[in-house]
Amino acid sequence: MSLLRTESEERKALIEVSSYDVTLDFTLGDELFGSRTELAFDCRTPGASTFVELIPHDVTSIVLNGTVIGQSAVRDGRLWLDGLQEHNVLVVEASMAYVHDGEGMQHTVDPEDGRTYLYASPSSSSAGRIYACFEQPDLKAPYRVRVKAPEDWRVIANGAGTDTRDGLHSFAETKPIATYFFTVCAGPFAVQTGEHDGISLGIYARATLAERLREQADEIFTVTGQGFDYYHRVYGIRYPWGKYDQVFVPEFNMGAMENPGCVTFRDEFIFPGRASRAEHLLRAVVVVHEMAHMWFGDLVTMQWWDDLWLNESFAEFLAQQCTAEATEFTEAWVDFSATRKNWGYAADRAPSTHPIAGSPAPDARAALENLDGITYPKGASALRQLAAYLGEDTFLAGVRNYLRAHEFGNATLHDFLQSMSAASGLDLDDWSRGWLLTAGTDVLAARVDGDTVTIERTTPADRPAQRPHVTDVAAFGGGIELGRADVRIDADRTRVHGLDLGASPKLLVPNATDRTWAIGALDEAAQRSIPDELPAISDPTVRGVVWSALLNGLALGTVDPATALDVFDAAWPHEEVEPLLEAVAMFASLFMPGRYFSPARTPSALERIARTGRTVLELEGISDSRRLTAARLVARTSADVSLLRGWAAGRDLPEFLVGDDQFRWSVIGRLASLGEVDDDEIDSWQEKDPSVSGVLRAIAARTRIPTEAAKAAAWARLTSSDRPNSHELSAVAANFFGHSDQQFTRPYVERFFEELPQLSGTLGDMLLHLLTREGFPVSVVEQRTVELAERALAGELPAGVRRSFVDGTSSLREHLRSQERFG
Known part of the structure; x- marks a missing residue:
């Protein structure tokens, strides 16, 4: 039962939590762990009743203020407490079940070496699966934690470790934190340690990633130190949580979680193969994002x-x-x-x-x-x-x-x-x-009006709002910036002052510094000019804004996909800012084929995209990161089986990609989509790469094989697993509905809408929302898909599933509208 806001307000008015003393025992086997909670709290109305969250496998004992409470007090995930005193101590001992969907105490076995890893992931409503608690964000309290674990394990928690004897780890009391920030990570982790400005630092990952961790630790430590220096300057308050550990854990549902003193990350951020600059940038952003929370969110x-x-x-x-x-x-x-x-x-x-x-x-x-x-x-x-x-x-x-x-x-x-x-x-x-209080995005269009420039602001008709924009507008001709001016937009038409064009511009770009939240509109004349203008514009922010206007124009039905592809051919080979290069490549190869382009037009579009990728791959003097992005683009889009076969075998590759398992799996995945590999061959590749990443890539490749048998096996894995693994299910969902296998997947569209919601009884809310979002048959761009989705939406659905279906159906309508208008 999820806590209601009204219940949280009533409980906040009644009690104040003094402290948690939590002991966890991880030596009981692979199914259960021991949990003992001593919870001290005050009650403002003695004699009143309340409840704590508790979802046990089995209760050993419950004692409130020295009085034993029967197990019947635990109902629907709540332990009910009556006759409270002014000062109360609750002691709960129970056995709890490990989870495999990322909501509770996650239990994961590394397939490469068979070793076990655990980490607590309470989310917004799963802390009661780990320990007895008042699970709401405004009942913060200090924690004292002890953990019993196998003697060869490392254990990391919010507080600093103070003592380890006979497998019992003790941790220093924390400052007050919310229940959803509580975590413990345990297992045979590899570790790298450091220090910055008096703050003890640790970086942890699975033992099988030890070498990669060692290679990448310096970069993570450097970004971490830079983050601390920046936030100390910005916030004016020193980091308040003592030590700072960053634990890269397997099968994590989120990107990362800002647990004070013990941040958890997806361990894909310890790159198993060659990584692009865009991937390094993303990791840096995630590291400092979680660090920002140490003040804003945690403090x-x-x-x-x-x-x-x-x-x-x-x-x-x-x-x-x-x-x-x-x-x-x-x-x-x-x-x-x-x-x-x-x-x-x-x-x-x-x-x-x-x-x-x-x-x-x-x-x-x-x-x-x-x-x-x-x-x-x-x-x-x-x-x-x-x-x-x-x-x-x-x-x-x-x-x-x-x-x-x-x-x-x-x-x-x-x-x-x-x-x-x-x-x-x-x-x-x-x-x-x-x-903040009105939804919707404004559209900004820049017009030449005589010898002046006017910005026209259009707000959504169904969500009118008065949003002032502090931004700018820039004019270009022949790729040269003809002028730029700041502007404050607080009306539907705003005259721009200080923009002396001096020449007739080919392209006007509102919000050129991208300071505001608004989509730039591109009229037909501007669209015609972009293939010539965009490659010559030197400002990467402007190029990003123009790409954004194109991509959103596709969704809004104002840009022809053929125009976007022409721009890609003309501009992408000249893009030197690698995150922008990669972002555009991902959109062009994953979102346009089979969605904005019909199935009939998709093969030729893919051929053009692959050809453009090979053009960049063959350029002289470019960085390895640009070359990697180009090679990945070709691997996703090429239908040249001879080329792909050679790359899988390690022939004719850029030297830095030889032996890179991650790139090889990208090639194998494309060959699988083309029907050029079978299960036996995928098995042989997996034997050479038994890592977690190899297992997931092999599942994805098998899912993509365009045969009835392969699709049936993948669907059974997605819907019938006795012990679901969140990342394996995600690998199936994200790869099931392609744009070239619809003769085999079309029968599953109806089953998707009928069977996926029924998994709510076996999968956690977060995982089911993820699967229905990633697996939505958005590439089956047919009116029938929309009708099936609408039929499902007319019935009862879990909230997260409903959100996925609503958003997926909206995207389908965008693709249908584009194909009907331009196809």
Whole structure:
């Protein structure tokens, strides 16, 4: 039973938590672990009743203030407590079940060496699967933790380790933290240690990644140190959590989690093969994103889940800024424009769009539904606008005041805006109403009006809002910047001052520095000019904004896919900013074929994309990272079986890719899609690469084979697993519906909408939402798919599944509209 907001308010008014003392025993086998919780709390109304969250396998004993409580007090995931005193001590001993879907105490076995790894992932409503607790964000308390584990294991927790004897690990008491930040990681982890500015640092990963960890630790330590220096300067408050460990764990459902003192990451961030600069940049952004939370989210925590956006939006904003200003990855904002913002624009035009703030979260699980492109990049863009609106110094003064006023406590959007108003002297109600409390994205179009330029702002008709934009506009001709001017847009038509064109521009780019959240409109004349203009524009941010306008124009039905492909052919080989190069390549190869291009037109589109990739691959004097991006593009799109076979065997490859298992699997995956490899051959490749990555890549390749037998086997794995593995299921879901195998997958479209929701009884909410989102048959661009989705939406669905179906159906309609108009 998910905690209701009304219940959390009643419980907050009744009790105050003093401390947790948690002991976990990981020596009981592969199914269960022991959990003992001693919970001290005060009750403001003695004699009252309340409950703690507890989802045990079996209860050993429950004692409240010295009185034994019967097991019948545990019902529907709650332990009910009656007759509370002013000061209370609850002691619960139980055996708990390990989980395999990432929501609770995750148990994972590395297939490469058979060794076990554990980590606690409480999410918003799973802490009760690990220990007895008051599971809501505004009942924070200090933790003392002890863990019994096999003697050859390392154990990492929020607090620093203080003692280890006979396999019993003890940890220092933490500062007050919320239940969803509690974690323990245990297993035969490899470790690299360091120190920065008096802060003890540790980086952990599976033993089979020890060599890779050793090779990559210096870069992670460097980014970590740069992050600490930046945040100490920005926040004006030293890191408050003692030591700082970063644990790269297997089968993690999220990208990372900001547990104070013990951040957990997907272990794919310890790169198993050659990685592009874009991948290194992404890892740096994620590292400093989680670090930003140590203050904004951990030190000051939201009062309830409806303000989760503030934690994530702020960390997203500061992570981009920190990466761009404090690390070697100065192109972070360009990457944000090309990748993160386009994710957000798609979310904001979907029927499931919602305001950045103020979205109702009636229960704890509902919070997870809005962890999307609105909460992250749109929220970050709004905060970037707020900084521009108020001025950087004033904005930071407000942030520091907010943190100092609420440190180790909880706060709300109202508290944040109060701090900003106090720092600036401005009433921010109107700004907040337009930016934070109203959904939708404005469209900006720049027009030449005589000898002046006018910006036309169009707000969504069904969500009118007054959003001021602090931004700019730039004019180009022959790739040369003819002029640029700052502009503050607070009306539907705004005349731009200070832009002396001097010549007739071929291309006008509103929001050229990408400071605001708005889609740039491209008329037909501008679209015709882009193949010539874009390759010659020297400013990478402008190039990113133009690409974004093209890609969103595809979705809005204002840009012909053939035009976008012409631009790709003309401009992509000249792109030198590698994250932008990679972002455009991913969109061109994964989203346009079979979606914006019909099945009949897809083979020729793929051929052109592959040819462009080979053009870059054969250029002289380019970086290995650019060459890697080009090689991956060719591997995803080429139908040249002879070339792909040679690459799989290690022939005719760039030298740096010889022996790279990850690249080889990309090639094998494409051969599988073409029907050129079978199960036996995939088995032989997996024998050469028994790693976790190899297992997942092999599953993906088998799923992509275009035969009835392969699809039947993959579907059975997805829907009938007795012991589901989250990453293996994700590998099946993400690769099941392709654009070239529809004669075999079309019968499964109806089954997708009928059978996937039924997995809610066996899979966690987060995993099921992930599978239905990644597996949605968005490439089967047919009216029948829309009708089946609508039929499913007319019935009862788990909340996360409904959100996936709504968003997937919206994308399908975009693809259908484009194919009908331009196909």
